[in-house]
Amino acid sequence: MVNMYDVLWDKCIVGLAEVNKAGYFIRANPSFCNLVGYNESELQQKKWVDITHPEDATSGEIMFEKALAGGITSYTMEKRYITKRGLVVWVNLFVSSVQDENKQVKFLIKQIINTPVIIPTETLDRHKNDSSTLSSKIKDNYKTIATSLIGAIFTIYGNQTGSSEIQNLGIALTVGVLGGIAAKK
Numbered sequence: 001m002v003n004m005y006d007v008l009w010d011k012c013i014v015g016l017a018e019v020n021k022a023g024y025f026i027r028a029n030p031s032f033c034n035l036v037g038y039n040e041s042e043l044q045q046k047k048w049v050d051i052t053h054p055e056d057a058t059s060g061e062i063m064f065e066k067a068l069a070g071g072i073t074s075y076t077m078e079k080r081y082i083t084k085r086g087l088v089v090w091v092n093l094f095v096s097s098v099q100d101e102n103k104q105v106k107f108l109i110k111q112i113i114n115t116p117v118i119i120p121t122e123t124l125d126r127h128k129n130d131s132s133t134l135s136s137k138i139k140d141n142y143k144t145i146a147t148s149l150i151g152a153i154f155t156i157y158g159n160q161t162g163s164s165e166i167q168n169l170g171i172a173l174t175v176g177v178l179g180g181i182a183a184k185k
Helices: 004-011 030-036 054-069 121-126 128-157 164-184
Strands: 015-019 025-028 074-082 087-099 105-120
Touching: 015 030, 030 087, 030 105, 054 074, 054 087, 054 105
Parallel strands: none
Antiparallel strands: 015 025, 015 105, 074 087, 087 105
């Protein structure tokens, strides 16, 4: 029987990554690898903060520590990654902790939705004080990206036997993304 988690992991258009309690990448799907320009084995040598834009690192570390301590089980944030080629990539990040039977955090799983804004770091540095315009453009694109997600999942898996789990997961991911958008408004 096909493991639907593995199929979704490999075929999902959304970036997915598992991160251990020390902050190192355990696993990354092809979409996330393509987004940041590193292959999975390169990412496994890095902590998530190593590829995070310096201005986003502190807020990310605060949320990461809260999740590890059990204070929260999930969080979302808008952030930037620095790719292997030095480009700044804006994303919407959804993080959930995976706990053992004793409610201890085993690892964190991240869902990364790329926004269509990729900016060379030099350009971003020149326009530091104009980030509200960039943020506004990114937020406008969330709904388009989220609604495209479910269509892509149905296209890939819609005609396969036993695809109801994938369809339900696609609906859940899309509703979660759209819910996050509504909460920001």
